[in-house]
Amino acid sequence: MSINMAEFHQVFFEESHEHLESMEQLLLALDLDSPDPEELNTIFRAAHSIKGGSGIFGFTALTSVTHVMENLLDKTRKGNFELNSSVIDLLLRTVDTLSHILNLYREEEPIDWQEVEFSKNQLVAALNGESFSTASASSGAAVVASQGDVESAVTSKTAVETPPESNTDEGFGFFKDDVELALATESDGYGFFDEAYIAKEITVDDLHPKGSESAVTKADAELSDDELGFGFFESLTPEAEDTPLVDDISQSAAEASVKANGNDDQPTATTNTTSTTRTTAPKTQTAEVEANKTDGVKVVTATTTKTDVPVKTPAAAKKAAPPSSDSTLRVETSKIDSLVNLAGELVITQSMLTLIGNELGGEVGERLKTALNELERNTREMQEAVMSVRMLPVSFVFNRFHRLVRDLSDQLGKNVNLVIEGGNTEIDKGMIEKLVDPLTHLVRNSLDHGIEKPEKRIAAGKPEMGTLSLKASQRGGSIVIAVHDDGGGLNRDRILQKARENGMAISDNLPDKQVWQLIFAAGFSTAAEVTDVSGRGVGMDVVRKNIEALGGRIDIDSVTGQGATFEIQLPLTLAIVDGMSVSTGNQIYILPLVHIIESIQPQRDQLKFLANEQLIKVREEYLPLLNLHELMEIDSHAQTPEEGIVVLLESNNKRFGLCVDGLVGQQQVVIKSLEKHYRRIPGVSGATIMGDGSVALILDVESLALHVNN
Amino acid sequence: MDSRTNTASKQEYSVHDEVEFLSFVLGEEHYALDIMSVKEIRGYEPVTKIANAPSFIKGVLNLRGDIVPIVDLRMKFGVGSATYNEFTIVIMLNVYERIVGIVVDAVSDVIKLTTEEILPPPEFGVAFDSRYLKGLATVEDKMIILVNIQALISSDELGLIDASNHSDQE
Numbered sequence: 001m002s003i004n005m006a007e008f009h010q011v012f013f014e015e016s017h018e019h020l021e022s023m024e025q026l027l028l029a030l031d032l033d034s035p036d037p038e039e040l041n042t043i044f045r046a047a048h049s050i051k052g053g054s055g056i057f058g059f060t061a062l063t064s065v066t067h068v069m070e071n072l073l074d075k076t077r078k079g080n081f082e083l084n085s086s087v088i089d090l091l092l093r094t095v096d097t098l099s100h101i102l103n104l105y106r107e108e109e110p111i112d113w114q115e116v117e118f119s120k121n122q123l124v125a126a127l128n129g130e131s132f133s134t135a136s137a138s139s140g141a142a143v144v145a146s147q148g149d150v151e152s153a154v155t156s157k158t159a160v161e162t163p164p165e166s167n168t169d170e171g172f173g174f175f176k177d178d179v180e181l182a183l184a185t186e187s188d189g190y191g192f193f194d195e196a197y198i199a200k201e202i203t204v205d206d207l208h209p210k211g212s213e214s215a216v217t218k219a220d221a222e223l224s225d226d227e228l229g230f231g232f233f234e235s236l237t238p239e240a241e242d243t244p245l246v247d248d249i250s251q252s253a254a255e256a257s258v259k260a261n262g263n264d265d266q267p268t269a270t271t272n273t274t275s276t277t278r279t280t281a282p283k284t285q286t287a288e289v290e291a292n293k294t295d296g297v298k299v300v301t302a303t304t305t306k307t308d309v310p311v312k313t314p315a316a317a318k319k320a321a322p323p324s325s326d327s328t329l330r331v332e333t334s335k336i337d338s339l340v341n342l343a344g345e346l347v348i349t350q351s352m353l354t355l356i357g358n359e360l361g362g363e364v365g366e367r368l369k370t371a372l373n374e375l376e377r378n379t380r381e382m383q384e385a386v387m388s389v390r391m392l393p394v395s396f397v398f399n400r401f402h403r404l405v406r407d408l409s410d411q412l413g414k415n416v417n418l419v420i421e422g423g424n425t426e427i428d429k430g431m432i433e434k435l436v437d438p439l440t441h442l443v444r445n446s447l448d449h450g451i452e453k454p455e456k457r458i459a460a461g462k463p464e465m466g467t468l469s470l471k472a473s474q475r476g477g478s479i480v481i482a483v484h485d486d487g488g489g490l491n492r493d494r495i496l497q498k499a500r501e502n503g504m505a506i507s508d509n510l511p512d513k514q515v516w517q518l519i520f521a522a523g524f525s526t527a528a529e530v531t532d533v534s535g536r537g538v539g540m541d542v543v544r545k546n547i548e549a550l551g552g553r554i555d556i557d558s559v560t561g562q563g564a565t566f567e568i569q570l571p572l573t574l575a576i577v578d579g580m581s582v583s584t585g586n587q588i589y590i591l592p593l594v595h596i597i598e599s600i601q602p603q604r605d606q607l608k609f610l611a612n613e614q615l616i617k618v619r620e621e622y623l624p625l626l627n628l629h630e631l632m633e634i635d636s637h638a639q640t641p642e643e644g645i646v647v648l649l650e651s652n653n654k655r656f657g658l659c660v661d662g663l664v665g666q667q668q669v670v671i672k673s674l675e676k677h678y679r680r681i682p683g684v685s686g687a688t689i690m691g692d693g694s695v696a697l698i699l700d701v702e703s704l705a706l707h708v709n710n
Numbered sequence: 711m712d713s714r715t716n717t718a719s720k721q722e723y724s725v726h727d728e729v730e731f732l733s734f735v736l737g738e739e740h741y742a743l744d745i746m747s748v749k750e751i752r753g754y755e756p757v758t759k760i761a762n763a764p765s766f767i768k769g770v771l772n773l774r775g776d777i778v779p780i781v782d783l784r785m786k787f788g789v790g791s792a793t794y795n796e797f798t799i800v801i802m803l804n805v806y807e808r809i810v811g812i813v814v815d816a817v818s819d820v821i822k823l824t825t826e827e828i829l830p831p832p833e834f835g836v837a838f839d840s841r842y843l844k845g846l847a848t849v850e851d852k853m854i855i856l857v858n859i860q861a862l863i864s865s866d867e868l869g870l871i872d873a874s875n876h877s878d879q880e
Contacts, residue, residue: 345775587759632761677808678770678779679871681760687770687777695758695772 011330012053013106016062019046020099021400027091028402032083040077047073050098061101061111068123069094075127090126092403094119333429336389340575343379343386344670344689350379351691387573388426394472394481395423397435401443405468408447415454415465416447422472427479428573431550435481435570438543442483442566443468445540450487450564460561462486478552479570486563490516490556516556520544548651548702551577553594577671579688581664581696582647585634588696589660590669590688595701597648597655599663602641616646616657623648625657626707628699631683637661651701658704671698683707727825733854734801735816737789740852742821743859747803751817754798764869773802773809779870782813786868805863810870821854823847828856839867 023046026039047070054062069091075081097119104111350372357365357372398420409416427435451457451466458464471482492515499506499518506518519540547554552570571577579590600618607625608615614625625646629636638644638661646657669688674681674697685700731742757769757780766786770777780800785792792813800811828845842865844856864871 341775348772348775632759634759634761672775672777674770674777677776677810679869682762684761687758689772689775689777693772694756695770695777697758697760 009057009105012057013102014330016050016053016102017099019050020095020102022046024092024095024403025399027088027095028406030083030088032085032088035076035083037077040073044070044073044077059101059105061113061116062098062105065094065098065101065116065119065123068120068127069098072123072127081127087126090122094123336386339386340390343383344575346379347383347670348689348691348693350375352693355692387575390429390573391426392429392432393424394427394432394435394479395420396432397439398423398470398472400436401439401470404440404443405447408444412447413453414447414451416451417465417467419467419469420471421469425472425474425479427472427570428575431570431573434546434550435568438546438568439470439481439483441539441543443470446483446485446487446564446566450485450489452488460488474572475569479572481568481570482565483568484563484565489560489562489564490519490558492560495519512558513556516558519556520554548594551592551594575671576668577698578666579669579698580647580666581669581690582628582645582660582662583664584629584632584661585636587632587634588664588690588694589628589632590696590698591647591649591658592698592701593666595649595651597650599645599647602646602657604642607641614641616641618648618657621655623655623657625659626704627659629659629661631704631707632697649701649704651705654705656705669696669698728822729825731821731823731854731856732801733818733821733849734799734814735818736783736787736814739789739855740818741814741855741857742847743801743803743857745820747805747859749802749804749809752800752802753796754794754800754813767868767870768813771811773811776809778802778809778811780811780813781868781870784813784815803859803863805860806871808863808871810863821847821849823849823856831855841865 023043026043026046030036030039030043047066051063051066051070054060054066072081072087072091076083097115101111101116354372354376357368360368401420402418405416405418446468451468452460452462454464457466467486469482469484471480471484473480492512495515495518496506496508496510499521502521504518504521520543521541544554547568547570550570552568555567555569556564557567558564577590578593580593580596581588581590583589602616606617608617608622610622614627615622616625617623625641627636627641636644638659641659644659644661645663646659647663648655648657671686672688674684674687681697683700683703684697685703686698687695688698690696730745732745732748733740733742735741755771757771759769760767760779763769766782768780768782770779772778782792794813797816798813799815799817800813801817802809802811827847829847831840831843831845833840842858842862844858847854847856862868
């Protein structure tokens with residue numbers, strides 16, 4: 001039991017995390033003057049789902065906060081609570097608190113109850129502050145109250161601590177009591193559920209405000225059932241009053257189930273609830289009528305339904321629509337990885353077959369070749385399809401910057417508008433996670449040092465509001481992500497000055513592009529004085545390192561007074577690298593293309609020695625020269641560098657030449673881990689399997705560069 | 711008491727104290743290792759050489775997508791002749807979720823031994839360090855050296871596993 005629960009926990013954490021993220025996005029995007037009811041509903045549902053889930057697992061800290069949050073949101077979406085920017089701020093802070101609590105639960109660390117209480121009290125205060133002014137008892141609020149009660153029965157603790165609905169308006173108490181009463185009387189009528197559905201027993205408990213303790217461990221499906229019970233009850237009442245037609249009732253009940261579904265995002269539960277509704281509807285009718293006779297609740301609940309359902313149903317339908325058109329599946333990454341691997345294997349096997357097929361002549365050979373061509377197309381398509389499973393839209397990273405930009409520009413007293421383009425460009429999931437840090441750095445830098453203060457911008461004749469844009473696009477075999485700001489741009493003189501202070505030998509007429517690259521040097525990272533002017537010194541070396549670790553590169557473009565652009569180029573996926581295969585002796589090695597500047601056939605007079613270290617002179621520059629066959633301890637066919645080829649490489653701003661026997665060709669290679677079955681090899685970052693099934697090592701240019709200093 | 715069984719007709723399950731071993735030849739000596747660590751037996755294929763590795767680590771090869779190191783035990787222990795032809799045998803082992811291939815002179819048989827049949831090893835006399843020995847057994851008048859292959863493969867001596875990440879070693 002406990003093991004099973006732990007599995008569910010993981011899913012809950014992930015889902016809640018997604019809910020929190022979407023809540024944050026929506027809150028940030030919310031138009032305060034005329035909030036989109038659709039968006040408010042989505043925010044509400046997100047809070048509600050977290051509350052429901054946390055209730056099931058007994059994460060009371062989450063339940064209690066989301067409960068109050070939900071009340072506030074529900075009033076908002078019913079139009080009974082005015083949103084303003086301070087409420088949005090509060091809600092955003094609450095989202096932060098929730099994600100913090102979520103992490104604490106995830107890490108199984110003690111919960112900061114003080115934080116929970118504080119967050120709750122703030123929400124209650126906000127709720128109270130506004131609710132008195134809009135106290136005119138609305139039918140919608142009654143539903144909140146009744147829902148609130150049933151759910152607070154799930155987490156009885158919350159109900160005791162924060163019963164905001166009972167003290168917010170007079171009408172509440174009235175409605176609440178009545179609804180409760182109706183429910184209580186009704187529970188008799190619900191008894192027949194027991195016969196039809198054993199599971200219904202739980203629902204009865206849920207609906208019954210007194211059945212509090214046992215309700216904690218209910219599954220999601222039952223939660224939506226309990227919602228259903230409500231929709232059911234509400235929607236039935238008016239019809240029961242007029243001419244109770246069985247068809248009508250079951251239809252409205254079905255409608256209610258749609259609503260319940262929308263609230264819980266549990267597609268599997270829908271079929272259940274719907275069928276339940278259908279079978280039970282005719283019988284309930286009598287129970288309803290009876291219940292209605294007992295007191296005056298019917299009128300109230302009737303109006304409730306009418307205002308409630310139209311708002312909710314389209315929302316639910318709309319929300320349900322996208323998932324049904326491209327429904328998703330939660331799968332472990334390891335399973336996907338093994339699929340990707342297998343597809344890679346298939347490609348290799350296929351190319352082995354092609355090699356063998358080419359040796360075959362005659363009629364059979366021709367037929368085999370046709371079949372092999374077919375196989376080739378199929379395997380390629382399959383590999384692409386499998387690869388695309390790992391892909392996620394880059395908006396997963398981009399969207400979190402709305403918050404960062406909002407908070408940071410407030411803090412810095414700047415006016416910044418964030419523009420996002422190409423958010424649906426897809427990128428490898430593994431890369432997405434590793435992109436967050438470098439991008440955050442770049443965005444922060446652009447905000448902090450790039451975009452000027454409003455007064456300065458006006459003085460410069462620019463619009464008061466700065467623009468920061470995040471753009472993603474696919475360019476050939478790579479993804480390009482650009483961070484652009486329309487700020488002051490980089491200060492060439494300052495950077496050059498700083499470089500010289502750091503002891504770099506820099507000529508005055510260095511091209512701009514190379515000057516900008518200087519800020520990636522480690523020495524610039526902590527330099528506060530560059531930061532003050534316009535340089536973007538903070539941790540840029542780390543940014544570059546992270547990008548390079550992903551097999552990518554970063555370029556800067558800057559125009560003084562007009563802004564700067566940081567352009568990151570990344571490979572489509574982490575599993576594949578663009579490589580140049582080179583031969584030395586009878587071995588093939590792969591050099592990642594990003595590090596290669598050019599390849600030259602050295603002339604004798606280009607080769608020099610400096611204290612036994614070989615150097616190569618390329619265009620007025622002496623570069624150290626390494627021999628691949630010496631590094632890899634194998635025999636080379638070329639006895640001297642001029643018999644072979646020198647590949648000029650660059651890593652971490654260090655340039656050097658690498659002597660190889662010859663270039664074999666450029667190709668994309670699938671990266672395989674060496675450490676899985678063996679150990680790390682110095683100078684080698686991984687291995688790949690060539691078309692003939694042999695293994696080629698992928699060279700680690702960064703660690704080769706270290707040899708240069710030794 | 712013939713405990714030998716043919717591979718084809720071998721019994722499905724060994725009785726509680728009976729263990730199956732795969733026997734192989736290194737030079738003049740007969741060795742055996744726990745058959746549960748054997749993944750497969752295959753012929754020798756050209757490998758990709760690795761820099762800075764000891765000579766007995768021949769290199770790595772592609773085993774259906776896994777990059778697997780190949781160790782020549784004959785070279786490691788200085789027995790037999792390190793020749794490579796179509797008869798050279800590689801035993802692929804599964805040790806601590808890793809795959810490692812070992813090159814031996816020949817694979818001979820699958821044998822079943824009960825714990826009583828396994829005798830304690832002497833301190834000397836075989837190419838293997840006694841740390842990697844399980845014991846000795848006699849089968850058809852031949853002495854068989856039982857190797858603790860897990861301990862051997864994960865040993866620092868072979869250097870197949872980074873010292874930093876083989877804490878799961880026995």
